[in-house]
Amino acid sequence: MLLLxxxxxxxxxxxxxxxxxxxxxxxxHRIPIFGVARFAGLDNFTFLSVDARFWSAAHxxxxxxxxxxxxxxxxxxxxxxxxxxxxxxxxxxxxFLLLAWAMPAVVAAKLFEWLYHPVAGLINVALGxxxxxxxxxxxIALAAVTLADVWRTMPFVAILCYARLLAIPxxxxxxxxxxxxxxxxxxxxxxxxxxxxxxxxxxxFRTLDALRAFDIMFVLTGGGPANTTETLTVYxxxxxxxxxxLGFGSALSVVVFALVMVVAWAYLRLLRAxxxxx
Amino acid sequence: MSAWGYGATRLIGVLVLLAGCAGSxxxxxxxxxxxxxxxxxxxxxxxxxxxxxxxxxxxGVRVKGEAMPWTSDDQHQFYVINLEGRSPGFDVLMxxxxxxxxxxxxxxxxxxxxxxxxxxxxxxxxxxxASATYDHRVWALPxxxxxxxxxxxxxxxxxxxxxxxxxxxxxxxxxxxxxxxERDPALDGxxxxxxxxxxxVVNVLEALWANGAPxxxxxxxxxxxxxxxxxxxxxxxxxxxSGVSPTWTTAADEELSRRAFGDGHxxxxxxxxxxxDLFESEGSAxxxxxxxxxxxxxxxxxxxxxxxxxxxxxxxxxSRHPELAxxxxxxxxxxxxxxxxxxxxxxxxxxxxxxxxPELVRRNPAMPRLHxxxxxxxxxxxxxxxxxxxxxxxxxxxxxxxGVKPPERAIDDARARLGHFxxxxx
Numbered sequence: 001m002l003l004l005x006x007x008x009x010x011x012x013x014x015x016x017x018x019x020x021x022x023x024x025x026x027x028x029h030r031i032p033i034f035g036v037a038r039f040a041g042l043d044n045f046t047f048l049s050v051d052a053r054f055w056s057a058a059h060x061x062x063x064x065x066x067x068x069x070x071x072x073x074x075x076x077x078x079x080x081x082x083x084x085x086x087x088x089x090x091x092x093x094x095x096f097l098l099l100a101w102a103m104p105a106v107v108a109a110k111l112f113e114w115l116y117h118p119v120a121g122l123i124n125v126a127l128g129x130x131x132x133x134x135x136x137x138x139x140i141a142l143a144a145v146t147l148a149d150v151w152r153t154m155p156f157v158a159i160l161c162y163a164r165l166l167a168i169p170x171x172x173x174x175x176x177x178x179x180x181x182x183x184x185x186x187x188x189x190x191x192x193x194x195x196x197x198x199x200x201x202x203x204x205f206r207t208l209d210a211l212r213a214f215d216i217m218f219v220l221t222g223g224g225p226a227n228t229t230e231t232l233t234v235y236x237x238x239x240x241x242x243x244x245x246l247g248f249g250s251a252l253s254v255v256v257f258a259l260v261m262v263v264a265w266a267y268l269r270l271l272r273a274x275x276x277x278x
Numbered sequence: 279m280s281a282w283g284y285g286a287t288r289l290i291g292v293l294v295l296l297a298g299c300a301g302s303x304x305x306x307x308x309x310x311x312x313x314x315x316x317x318x319x320x321x322x323x324x325x326x327x328x329x330x331x332x333x334x335x336x337x338g339v340r341v342k343g344e345a346m347p348w349t350s351d352d353q354h355q356f357y358v359i360n361l362e363g364r365s366p367g368f369d370v371l372m373x374x375x376x377x378x379x380x381x382x383x384x385x386x387x388x389x390x391x392x393x394x395x396x397x398x399x400x401x402x403x404x405x406x407x408a409s410a411t412y413d414h415r416v417w418a419l420p421x422x423x424x425x426x427x428x429x430x431x432x433x434x435x436x437x438x439x440x441x442x443x444x445x446x447x448x449x450x451x452x453x454x455x456x457x458x459x460e461r462d463p464a465l466d467g468x469x470x471x472x473x474x475x476x477x478x479v480v481n482v483l484e485a486l487w488a489n490g491a492p493x494x495x496x497x498x499x500x501x502x503x504x505x506x507x508x509x510x511x512x513x514x515x516x517x518x519x520s521g522v523s524p525t526w527t528t529a530a531d532e533e534l535s536r537r538a539f540g541d542g543h544x545x546x547x548x549x550x551x552x553x554x555d556l557f558e559s560e561g562s563a564x565x566x567x568x569x570x571x572x573x574x575x576x577x578x579x580x581x582x583x584x585x586x587x588x589x590x591x592x593x594x595x596x597s598r599h600p601e602l603a604x605x606x607x608x609x610x611x612x613x614x615x616x617x618x619x620x621x622x623x624x625x626x627x628x629x630x631x632x633x634x635x636p637e638l639v640r641r642n643p644a645m646p647r648l649h650x651x652x653x654x655x656x657x658x659x660x661x662x663x664x665x666x667x668x669x670x671x672x673x674x675x676x677x678x679x680x681g682v683k684p685p686e687r688a689i690d691d692a693r694a695r696l697g698h699f700x701x702x703x704x
Contacts, residue, residue: 119543133529225676227474243666
């Protein structure tokens, strides 16, 4: 019991206390700099339930999360397999992957800002007459932001998978070969199932990150055009730090927190079920 | 406060100020003033010299200039956290003029009214003084001035015998005519800022004013002329759909549009005075081919007015050396200091006389013209809730521009949301 005390204290001070405080703030109309501080009950949440901007942000967050994580998994596994089969230059390939991953999100966003530049950007120059309005067209802005995020975070999935691939004993493949399994069968019957658990873990991390995505859209589009790239955390940031509505902003944060908790819980159940089955 | 009380405070203020200016504050006790500012862009940063000058005039005082985060959003956040936290750690602060009423209302700024001598603010632009004033008190000294301008290509207009347009309708006509004759697919008509950010609000405000539609009135009414406001948005959307402005206008900020115009790819551009220096710099593709005029009005509306902006210098209310801090703000906003800044950097002075200063006019012959336009400029709504208003209308304006919402609905939604949020403040 005594041994648990430091952990309990640290968790209490760093997580439980601020968490409870945010929950308490979310039940108030509170704008300290203008001296507004009164209990609001569930007012903030009632407003959110009919707030079109909130639902748009929730929708954007969901689309962004599903699309970016799915792409990261497909590309990440692909990259890991490619490097694994590569005979030479693995170290070089890995360092290129790590370079993207090590880049701070804001730097990556600035890089893509130039790539997406409507007049002088590399992409539009290459497209010539078919140039697109990447960050100003509500139909494609979210896709553009998602691609930028996938570029930066796909290596995370790739490297985790690559590490798992290295740990698969070569005898398994030899046995499969002896049994006459083709390449496709080896991939679907051996490699992918063995990647399953590590992939689930990677997806868990990536999903939790994507649900809280902020910097890439904040720098690239500021949430525009027409709020089509505004995620829940960008909305919460605007409420908390720009317009200083601490109560309303906290209500938004509480929703994001609940969302992340539910998703994390679902994944962990899945992981546990997987480990029991295996 | 009674007239006597007001006069007495002012007298005390002046005495305190004189004491602060004259004497060193206690022997052997060095005082450090901290000045927060964003680094000034330009050939040479004149600030260090100006701060050293102040130190020379005030023995025993050291001034530390501390640079701030780069973007306006980050600066605002920095101030909010530090000023609300009650231990600001700085005495004099540079602030975007739109924050002044907010900071004043929050009680973060020292009321400068008692320190001011009669007529001390008369040499400044009235609109900058207005944006430094809240609740009939002065909270900051105007430091530099910004005003929206319409840049145009003198070579192209002269080629077709055109005068610079004074209405948006004339601008559209001229852009069509020139583009039709030039047959250059890379030449755009009119560039402006339509990305979802503060710059969009500035651009839409100018269109609203030209249409006689205020965003918010002094008594707090939001969009009192919704039909005219919607018409202004429809007009801006029309610029994009008709091809007068490129589709990427919806992603354009100041720099994006400034570069495209600077590369010679447009006839008209809405931007701030800093752009002129860059267009006239060596190696610029449009050197000696650019002039500016007033933001256009509407044919059956009001004459145009550029939105004003700029930075003020305020004093933290928690400064331990308020007299010295005020003296520093006064020193940095003095005519001499502003001349040095205008010579070294692309910032326009907030003092009117400098626009006719021989040295400055020699460096930039457009100064007198800029003076007239800055004088005619209009400040954005002066309210402590400006950021709330701006953050609320930005997505609605953007939605109307990209065509996902009809302008009327964008205005209705903006009104409803503002009503809700401003209501919670009462």
